[in-house]
Amino acid sequence: MNTHDPNMRPTIRQLDDASINRIAAGEVVERPASAVKELVENAIDAGARRVGIEIADGGKTLIRVTDDGCGMTADDLPLALSRHATSKIDGSDLLDIHSFGFRGEALPSLGAVARLTLQSRAKGHEAVELSVDGGHRGIAKPCALNGGTVVTLRDLFFATPARLKFLRTDRAEMQAISDTIKRLAMAEPSVGFTLRDVSGGNDRVTFRVEPEQGDLFDALRGRLARVMGSEFAENSLAIDAEREGFRLTGYAALPTYSRGTSVAQHLFVNGRPVRDKTLIGALRGAYQDFLSRDRHPAVALFVDCDPHKVDVNVHPAKSEVRFRDPGVVRGLIVTSLRHALANAGHRASTTVADATLNALRPEQVGPLGHTPQPLHQPRVYQMDRPSLGARQASYAAQAPAYFQPAPAYPAQHSGFAELGGSYSGRVVEPEAPQEPREDIIRKPLGAARGQVHENYIIAQTETGMVIVDQHAAHERLVYEKLKKQMAENGVAAQALLIPDVIDLSHDEAQRLLAVADDLSRMGLTVEAFGNGAIAVRETPAILGEVDSQGLIRDILDELDDLGESQLVQEKIEAILSRVACHGSIRSGRIMRAEEMNALLREMEATPHSGQCNHGRPTYVELRLTDIERLFGRS
Secondary structure (H helix, E strand, C coil): CCCCCCCCCCCCCCCCCCHHHHHHHHHHHCCHHHHHHHHHHHHHHHHCCCCEEEHHHHCCCCCEECCCCCCCCCCCCHHHHHCCCCCCCCCCCCCCCCCCCCCHHHHHHHHHHEEEEEEEEEECCCCEEEEEEEEEECCEEEEECCCCEEEEEEECCCCCCHHCCCCCCHHHHHHHHHHHHHEEECCCCCEEEEEEEHHHHCEEEEECCCCCCCCCCHHHHHHHHCCHHHHEEEHHHEEEEECCEEEEEEEEEEEEEEECCCCCCCEEEEEEECCCHHHHHHHHHCCCCCCCCCCCEEEEEEECHHHHHHCCCCCCCCCCECCHHHHHHHHHHHHHHHHHHHHHCCCCCCCHHHHHHHHHCCCCCHHHHHCCCCCCCCCCCCCCCCCCCHHHHHHHHHHCCCECCCCCCCCCCCCCCHHHCCCEEEEEECCCCCCCCCHEEEEEEEECEEEECEEEEEEEECCEEEEEEEEHHHHHHHHHHHHHHHHCCCEEEEEEEEEEEECCHHHHHHHHHCCHHHHHHCCCCEEEEECCEEEEEEEEEHHHHCHHHHHHHHHHHHHHHHHCCCCHHHHHHHHHHHHHHHHHHCCCCCHHHHHHHHHHHHHHHHHCCCCCCCCCCCEEEEEEHHHHHHHCCC
16 A cells, blocks of 8 residues: 655655665575575686685675686776676677676675675786675785685675575575585586585585586586486486577486476576576476376486577576577477487386385394394305306206196186196196297397286396386387377367357467467367457367366466466376276286287387386386395305
8 A cells, every 4th residue: 555645755866886785685695595606607707617615604604715717906806896897798788698697796796785805816917805894895905815716705694684584594505505506516517616614613525526527418427427416317318409599408317217396407598507487398398298297307408599599687696588489499398308218218217226126125133123233244155156057057957847737727817827837737847948038038128037916027138137017018008009199190179069268368368379279289279259258169089078168277377387388288198198007908917928028029119118107117127236236146
């Protein structure tokens, strides 16, 4: 409610520089992690090869950033602490930006709300120091420094104490700083970073990466392995694609290497870490057919383009961007990721096997249930593992004889049918050799050796064994066939006898009609009906009876949120997934050896067969060395 008296004319005043800087600091520096981000980005822009960061009390009492960049002279320091003074751009073209920073606000904003000391030395010049205390600038003086720049920030927000109340615990702020450094480390693999926590007089390194060597992908893969973990590097796919002036590079994880939140999604535009609706929506669209809604893919993707194709000057923190043609970027991401996932074939993440091995590994329990201390001496066994020839001879000698099933227990009703077993019968000699053919064993999923619990196929490979969930695997195979048929024949639409007319605002109707062609390809036909209303004339036949108004409202909500809508396609694919589930091999069905092998061969030939329609793995591969380790043979 406006309480100002209209009879009183307010006075317009020119704010002083200190107030202006504090206002700017509220936009640029939200928390200690924001200050660290600005200072480290300045170091990278200065050509630093190594950047050191020291933090005390979550950045509230101390932030110190040291770099070996080009440094500054005594004439540069006062300008660096002035508002809108920068060496990154000349002001003639605000879109031609090739650096992290360009606004010239970070240092003066930090100096307005904290105690800032700037020490720097350029090559061929003397080292110089300049301080700013709550907006009050001191005088430049000589200092001792070999080269580069050291920025020391103490007592953050002491000049605006109200802001301190909004900060979280020291631990939470330190975690935010660490996340910021890790994102910048991914963006710059050729730069080394060291993060230290010096709280309470301690000196603890919490994160360190050395500069990576090699080409673009080797350096990036090495850096991602150190930041996101070696498991991500092992279970991710290299992405490299171009379209209409945009290039997409990076790594995207397999669907079976997913997360419960989006914390493992790292997106970069021209090397800058960003959070963008277009990119997030495209990422979701690329994985929507492989993950349930409560799972999120892990990626590190870099979009590079001409700076004129993207506006990074949308937000003071520069974490948001605006593309001139977002549709091209979205299409590039969706197509590239789906192509990479298709090329991965039946591959599943190694973490599936690791989780299985951890579940199988027995615990050593001591007296009274206490876990004993680990033994320093290796365990001793009676014999070493024999050679391959000795094992084969031993297996042949110890192979059990087949049983001829009695009429009362038909083989097809026995859980041991594929192994030739039964509950009663006479002993007979095997009619076929026990070992599967060598050419089948060399296949990625090997040769079927049996079935347990009427749902799990056990297959032997050259290097180990594979356990396949027959229902989940066949469900995926049927689903892929249904999708292929739909892509070839199109989505059948059913015409409504009486079109559903839905009243919308003018803007909502225009947003919906802008994607009418895309909706029509999915079987949903909409037309303008005047005065903001739209008429729904056809709906996808596979969906049956449709609540047109609810569907249209949901599509509009998705357009507002992500800039595009995949809702109709998701609903259709959900129906196909349910059809595939009901039409697949059910758990409890006993399969013949040829059926099991045919299923394995089809899995090898079908993209995405490594996970079911909900993102769960369809098989687990255990290497022989890992199995031997379980039994203490290694």
